[in-house]
Structure formats: C-alpha cells, structure tokens
Amino acid sequence: MTSHCIFCKIIQKSLPSQIVAETDDILVIKDISPKAPIHYFFLPKKHIKDLRELTPDDSKMAANLLLMAGILAEKENTAFRLVVNNGEEAGQVVFHAHVHFLAGKKMKHDF
Ligand code: 5GP
Numbered sequence: 001m002t003s004h005c006i007f008c009k010i011i012q013k014s015l016p017s018q019i020v021a022e023t024d025d026i027l028v029i030k031d032i033s034p035k036a037p038i039h040y041f042f043l044p045k046k047h048i049k050d051l052r053e054l055t056p057d058d059s060k061m062a063a064n065l066l067l068m069a070g071i072l073a074e075k076e077n078t079a080f081r082l083v084v085n086n087g088e089e090a091g092q093v094v095f096h097a098h099v100h101f102l103a104g105k106k107m108k109h110d111f
C-alpha cells in the first residue's frame, strides 16, 4: 500500500470502483473511461510501479494475471486484447501496474 496511489486506495476500498472479480492477489475493476465496450483492468494487490519491478517472488501473481484474462474471456464469451503500459513513454498514467482487458469490438491489427 502506497498512501498516494489511487489504485492502492481502490484496492483498500477507500475509493469506490466497479469490481468485476477479486482474488487473494488481484482485483479486477471496470475502467472509468472505457476504450472498448468491455474495458477492465487487473490490479495486483501488491503495489508495484510497473512490470519492471516484478521479481521471481511475484511469479504466481504474474501468472494469475494471465489466467484471469482467460477466465473472464470464457465468462464473457469473447476475444480480447491485453495491454500493459510500462512507464510514461509507453503511455502509463497511473503508476501502479495494471493489465488492461479490452473486448467487445473489432480491433485493428496495429498498435
Ligand atoms: P494507464 O494509461 O496508466 O495504462 O491507464 C490508466 C487507466 O486508469 C486509464 O484507462 C484510466 O481511464 C483509468 N483510471 C484512472 N483513474 C481511475 C479511477 O479512479 N477509477 C477507474 N476505475 N479507472 C481509472
């Protein structure tokens, strides 16, 4: 928990969010400004800035992030795209690592 991090506050439930799924190590919420008909993101409950801070101790949680994508895609019966922005240059705005899950529209084959 980092006191100035909005995603830590969402994880602690001291800020509201629309929760889609929750496990011991991950919270999935709806993005406040969706870029696709389905736009969730997966938050590791542990505060790390971006994926460059992952350590081998996080390997289970990191695998669980990918497994969560499969679970939700199965539930929503949809194809999907995962996006992770790591660092300001890459478009990251909130510096608590998160995995975007985008679905529900035809996506172009580019970035
Ligand atoms: P980034 O650009 O850092 O990968 O993505 C940050 C995402 O967080 C954006 O898609 C933005 O819409 C979303 N976001 C920012 N503040 C909040 C918030 O308070 N609640 C929710 N649910 N999403 C937020």
Ligand code: ZN
Pocket: 001, 002, 005, 006, 007, 008, 009, 046, 047, 048, 095, 096
């Ligand atoms: Zn945080």
